[in-house]
Ligand SMILES: Cc1ncc(C[n+]2csc(CCOP(=O)(O)OP(=O)(O)O)c2C)c(N)n1
């Protein structure tokens with residue numbers, strides 16, 4: 001059991017690691033070192049970290065297209081992640097999956113997913129498996145506001161509720177699905193209001209306050225572990241970068257809105273708290289940041305020193321059932 005101070009420091013380490021990792025990925029994408037597309041998690045770090053800090057290694061999570069932060073928060077290996085994103089043979093999928101197909105079953109990370117909302121029924125299955133296994137494992141699924149317009153969202157909430165599955169639904173409401181504002185896509189103000197229709201608790205929380213995210217998800221995880229069923233948590237947050245790392249689509253969000261949200265940076269907020277409460281000094285924060293950056297640079301060196309897959313590897317690990 002860690003103290004609150006230890007927990008805050010640990011969450012800071014994770015958040016700054018995600019930030020430096022994502023900055024480097026964006027940079028390498030611009031330098032054309034990364035094939036495919038990548039969706040940046042910058043700005044949303046507090047959600048993945050605050051939620052996963054409540055989880056044990058054997059608990060399972062399911063991620064979406066914006067998944068690097070979820071992987072790092074659940075303890076994935078940075079070398080293998082960076083190698084996969086760079087399309088290298090040493091990556092999690094031997095370089096054949098890329099950014100949106102990182103999974104590591106050994107740490108309960110069941111996979112990212114390029115299909116919007118497809119993770120919800122998978123997570124319901126994982127929660128059902130946990131229920132059948134006995135014990136108190138839980139499952140968590142991360143999805144965006146855009147996913148809430150899909151049938152799978154509604155079907156999964158309903159089934160999870162009637163079967164009392166040990167599942168936590170985590171909606172990262174970053175206010176847009178690509179360029180579609182949530183307020184034009186949904187008849188209610190908050191995604192979490194929909195929890196009422198499925199007979200489960202719904203909570204709306206500031207997704208840029210990592211301690212608030214931690215506390216709220218602690219309650220939902222405890223409820224799931226106790227066999228009391230699922231919860232729907234909605235974390236209001238914002239992505240700083242365009243929908244994905246390419247210049248092929250326009251970012252139609254107002255510039256001043258983007259700048260206003262940068263002022264609400266979840267990492268800067270945590271840094272202020274750590275200094276104010278004399279948990280860490282600015283010098284200690286800088287040292288942790290430098291360490292995170294060095295770790296990310298190591299992962300890039302590992303990726304770039306790794307071979308690309310051979311053309312004949314394309315048919316390896318391919319199967320159908
Ligand atoms: C079923 C499906 N429909 C459309 C797309 C194209 N698409 C990819 S991401 C995205 C927006 C998702 O928005 P949201 O769920 O809010 O997640 P965010 O990108 O904001 O994190 C869309 C429409 C897709 N991948 N899958």
Ligand SMILES: [Mg+2]
Nearest residue numbers: 144145176177
């Ligand atoms: Mg969104």
